[in-house]
Amino acid sequence: MDGESWGLSYKGTLWHSGTSQKYTEPFYNEGTVIGVHLNLEDGTLMFYRDNQSLGLAFTGLHMVQCPLYPMVSSTAPGTELALGLQLSTLPSLQERCLNILTHSLAHKDLVDFLPLPTALRWKLKNWKET
Structure with missing residues (x-):
């Protein structure tokens, strides 16, 4: 991953700027659901496995000078991806x-x-x- 990407591998490692660190146990099981929570106000990124928080993954994202979008991808054959959206906005x-x-x-x-x-x-x- 480059300096403009923050990610989680199915091996349980976090990636950013070409470096990785252990974050959680690998998720190889069929039916595992991974959630992504990008909080643009706090500048944090968290991941969930089967509705359980895996903890804070990245901080300081509010300092990034370009727009950020949560994304998912997979290179594994047979992987199914389903996207959903939950949005909360601050009152004006x-x-x-x-x-x-x-x-x-x-x-x-x-x-x-x-x-x-x-x-x-x-x-x-x-x-x-x-």
């Missing part, structure tokens, strides 16, 4: 403000007394706190 500044305002008001009808544009008052009245 507007969503955070709406949550705080909604939580702070004793009743939603009090929104009408706030010095806000009509469209924003409507949005606040109809906001479901997250």
